[in-house]
Amino acid sequence: MKTYDLFIQSEKYSTKWEKYFDVYDSIFEKYRDKKITFVEVGIFNGGSLEIWKKFFHPESRIIGIDLNPECKKFEKKGIEIFIGDQSNENFWDDFYKKVGKIDILLDDGGHTNMQQIITSIKSVPNINDDGVLLIEDTHASYKNEFGNPSKYSFINFTKKLIDDVNFKYPNLGRFRKSLNNYIYSIQYYESFVAFHINSKKTFTNKSINNRSANKEMIDDFRHENLIKKKMLKNKLVKNFKFLYKYRFFKWCYNFILNKIIYFKYISDTIKCLKFFK
Ligand SMILES: C[S@@+](CC[C@H](N)C(=O)[O-])C[C@H]1O[C@@H](n2cnc3c(N)ncnc32)[C@H](O)[C@@H]1O
Structure with missing residues (x-):
């Protein structure tokens, strides 16, 4: 049975947004046949706990947390x-x-920035590999009644976590409160953010070649600027050989070329500005 059907049948009161059931079904489906530990923050009248009890494996541990x-x-x-x-x-x-x-934490508690952020920071390291943290009602990040929009909204915190996940790439940076040894991927839906946890998959990436790595290779046009630079350099060296041997002229040449490349990126950025509106 799908979560919507279980919701409709539940005897205890609960209220949900219509589109939420599809999100629950798609994220929780793979856990249904396993004995898992499922936690929901926010019990209210107990309606959703009824759903989870029936939805997951009968021997799963279903835990509810509430302030009340x-x-x-x-x-x-x-x-x-x-x-x-x-x-x-x-x-x-x-x-x-x-x-x-x-294995799973679903946060349907108070929805304030602090509640969602602390729940995430404290729970991510305590979720098993292949588990998920699902924060619900993230539209709170845009609503006045939750003190938003704010630079420190939960959604803005998740944007920091996008950087955090990307900082796994060598030498890009590191946050003091990093979660990138646990978060493997982040998934966004309207009103939900899902953090997929897998510490085994968050190792530092390294570049690997296949067996034909040493064979002759054509130019990689991702490095178009560098190729132009090389060609220009050859031309320059040929025509101004007598100058190029002086370190100062060599320095000037590299300086000017680097500036040309830099300004090319600036002009690209200007062309893309319209996509940020
Ligand atoms: C939206 S209701 C939960 C609804 C329930 N999940 C359902 O679908 O039927 C929110 C619940 O979060 C609880 N809550 C609010 N602030 C909380 C906090 N700081 N810590 C834990 N629970 C909190 C409230 O008492 C309330 O029962």
């Missing part, structure tokens, strides 16, 4: 409830000490 102590009443066989504040780092330390590593 009344939610403890939804605890029953196969559903564990933890009461705590998702914006409190100590709560998460304590939670993962008790529960151990998990």
Whole structure:
């Protein structure tokens, strides 16, 4: 059964946006037959926990977290409830000490920037390889009632994490609070961000050649500028041989060529500006 059907049948109250079910189905499908640990932040009336209990493997651990102590009443066989504040780092330390590593965390809690950021920072290292962190209702990053739009919105935090994932490429940079030893990929939907966790796949990349690497090669036109530079250099050296042997002229020549290449990139950027509007 799909999550939408389980939602409609659930006896406990829940409210969801129509497009969410497709996102749940596509991300959670591959975990259905496995015994996993699934955590949802935000219990409210217990409606969604009912869905997850029926959706995942019957021996899966389903855990709900909420700030409201009344939610403890939804605890029953196969559903564990933890009461705590998702914006409190100590709560998460304590939670993962008790529960151990998990496979999926779905955040449908309070949706503030701080709640979503702290939940992500504290949970990513505690998710098993091939697991996922799914943050819901990320439209909060654009709404006044959540103090947004802001430079420090959750969505802007995820843009930093895009840089973080790319910084795995050698010598590009590093954030102090980096998660790039855990996050393998980031997926965006309207109102959702999914972080796919796999520490084994986040190793530092290296370039490898196939067996024909030493055979004769034609010019790679990605390096068109460098080829032009080489050709110009040959011409210059030929015509002004007497000057080129002087270090100063050599320096001037390289300086001018590098500036030409630099300005070429600036003119490319200007041509692309319209795509940033
Ligand atoms: C949108 S409702 C959850 C709905 C539920 N997932 C469903 O689909 O039926 C949000 C819940 O988050 C809880 N919540 C709000 N702030 C929280 C916080 N700081 N920590 C944990 N839970 C919080 C609220 O008490 C509320 O029950």
